[in-house]
Amino acid sequence: MTTTTPARDVAIVAFAHAAHSEASPGTTNGVEMLAPVFAECYEQSGLDRREIDFWCSGSSDYLAGRAFSFISAIEAIGATPSIQESHVEGDAAWALFEAWLTILSGHADTALVYGFGKASASADLDATMAAQLDPYTQSPLGPGRHQLAALQARAGLDAGMWSTDDLARIAARTHGIELAEVAAARAEADPLTAFDCPPVTDGACAVILAAGDRAKEIRTTPAWIAGLGQAIDSAELGARDLTASPSVREAARQATGGAELGPIDLAELHTPYSHQEIIVRRELGLGDNVRITPSGGSLAADPMFSAGLERIGYAAKAIYDGGARRTLGHASAGPLLQHNLVALLEGRG
Amino acid sequence: MNPANRPPVEAAVLGTGQTHHTSRRLDVSMAGLCREAIDAAMADARAGWDDIDAIIIGKAPDLFEGVMMPELMMADALGAAGKPLLRVHTAGSVGGSTAIAATAHVQSGRFRRVLAVSWEKQSESNAMWALSLPVPFAAPVGAGAGGHFAPHVRSYIETSGAPLDTGAKVVVKDRRAGARNPHAHLHQPDITVEQVMAGKMLWDPIRYDETCPSSDGASAIVIGDSVAAREAESAGRGVAWIHATSMRTEAGTYSGRNHRSPRAGRDAAAALWAEAGIDDPRAEIDVAEIYVPFSWFEPMWLENLGFCDAGDGWKLVAEGATAPDGDLPVNPSGGVLSSNPIGASGMLRFAEAARQVMGRADEHQIAGARRAFGHAYGGASQYFSMWVVGAEPNEAVASLRETQDQAL
Secondary structure (H helix, E strand, O other): OOOOOOOOOEEEEEEEEOOOEOOOOOOOOOHHHHHHHHHHHHHHHOOOHHHOOEEEEEEOHHHHOOOOHHHHHHHHHOOOOOEOEEEEEOOHHHHHHHHHHHHHOOOOOEEEEEEEEEHHHOOOHHHHHHOOOOOOOOHHHOOOHHHHHHHHHHHHHHOOOOOHHHHHHHHHHHHOOOHHHHHHOOEEEOOEEHHHOOOOEEEEEEEEEEEHHHHHHHOOOOEEEEEEEEEEOOOOOOOOOOOOOHHHHHHHHHHHOOOOOOOOOEEEOOOOOHHHHHHHHHHHOOOOOOEEOOOOHHHHOOEOOOHHHHHHHHHHHHHHOOOOOEEEEEEEEOOOOOEEEEEEEEOOO | OOOOOOOOOOEEEEEEEEOOOEOOOOOOOHHHHHHHHHHHHHHHOOOOHHHOOEEEEEOOOHHHOOOOOHHHHOOOOOOOEOOOEEEEOEOEOHHHHHHHHHHHHHHOOOOOEEEEEEEEEHHHOOHHHHOOOOOOOOOOOOOHHHHHHHHHHHHHHHHHOOOOOHHHHHHHHHHHHHOOOOOOOOOOOOOOHHHHHOOOEEEOOEEHHHEOOOOEEEEEEEEEEHHHHHHHHHOOOOOEEEEEEEEEEOOOOOOOOOOOOOHHHHHHHHHHHHHHOOOOHHHHOOEEEOOOOEOOHHHHHHHHOOOOOOOOHHHHHHHOOOOOOOOOOEOOOOHHHHOOOHHHHHHHHHHHHHHHHHOOOHHHOOOOOOEEEEEEEEOOOOEEEEEEEEOOOOHHHHHHHHHHHHHO
16 A cells, blocks of 8 residues: 555535434335435535535445345436446445545545445345355355354353453443343343344435535534545454454554554444444554444444444534544444444544 | 546556456356456556555446355455455446546555456346346336347437448447457357348347347456556556546436437546547547447447447448447457456456557457547446546646646
């Protein structure tokens, strides 16, 4: 990787997400949730649809149950006349990565990044997500998604890296309940209880990026992207140390260029299972003084394929609405924290 | 957007690789298929794994192979473990969009060398089934892509007055060209216009031979920054400097839409020619690789892209202008009509354009090619991606940068 300082500064200047829903009305890909979210971003930024130079989205054909399911999102934009646009198959946090590079490359000054997914449309979410595994040795076994996470949680317990009490404390904080209630819960996938696992959530979210002076025109304190990095680990679950996620560390290294992470006021972590918060915190070296995922994160609501972008959106909002100076947004994709992205955001002036 | 915003870093194609394309590659897995193209591209670029800073993946719907986001389970085989990976999916244009996303990685100044890979292994599943799942609030065509596009072709014939054998002439040109390309799926060196016209009518006016095959195949390219490109040139290896990239998308239907020549394609081309500093594409482009899955799209896209006036595309075909020995050779590789691994087809067009200006297009090299065009489209003719590459860096950019430097 080259160490060239980006020629342009880019900031997040707007963020909105649809109400988290157990079962939204509408068609299987959930595009109906997008138009109100776009409208809110236009209102926050004062930008018109025609002032967006680049559009980039993230979603999943398998979740929607059909090929090219993202094409109908074009109708939600109202892409007439034509727009400069791209799409990633995966969490929209990676669409943000593509949009950031497109702005740095000079092909856009503004971008709207969005993600959407309707998990409730899947008749069998376990079977859907098992299609993400190795098709020869793992998919045919049909492991449930919570059961797979339980293997990871168990590996950490066996290695003495966390205790069931540690998991309970995370679940209690996230759900705003007493430890005793978590302790009394029956196992969903031993050692995980329902409080340690993500709910099924339909959702959509969007952020607007703007470069340099455009960002300053929109916000007094834009959430400047101080660094953005991502990396993937091996898919060989049997060969990986499941209690670690080296790609979280590598993503942070890519974001900082190898420098220290520096002081962080708040970190929004995309950790759908309670024990994963411990892994990501450890990989990032986040101390006890860092507020962790005050939005509630994926244990409270897990809008698949937009949850990662939503974490970054909340980390940005903490800067321009909440007075935080330096925040971190994290997104994850693939089974058991395989693919990770880290966004470092800062307020200036 | 400020048109003076030029990429802070120049990018160039350092190497390309592709598999042989055929109906069923039963001898390799998806990972094995990709690795053939990757290894060839890395060798062509003289790059080792330590040189690669990021991997960019493109393919059409995962339902074509039956693995959800297969780049995840293939992370090791793709050389991506421990590195950044991005998966692009933009309908049939995806191979082109993937090359453009990879270009943006380098142009951003964040990455020195990146590897882009795209593929389709259609034999793993049934593409017709995958494309026939019902779309809410849309009338089912139920006849695949050919059924969707046939009315647009009929409309083109009616409005342009094109002779009815125009499509057959394109087929004969491309299949004979494909016969000289060892990677091509179909090799028909002796095919004639009479044979094509005598063939079975599938979707009037599209006959059997006027359609693309279903192929297994993969394409890979290595893109580097100007430092990497100059290193290669110093070592005597030609590179393909990326002069301009362009992507446009529009709704598949709207009132007044021109389905023969969609506005998104015209907008994308206008932006591309402007960035490349090209005023007269037909005179200034030496060779074009255009996404032509059904024969009639050659004349239709020639018009849409501004290589000629509206209604004149068929005349270029009739005159032989788009033949390998014409003044604007189109698809000397044999094009999509000779090989169609869907997710890779767009990148193949981009890579074949690069091979031409690098002087490494082997049997189908167009002599003296200095500037080439690569193109892909997808969806209901609503997704477009394209680039211009040259044997030298873009003069328009160089002179603009000089002006900017003076102003500073």
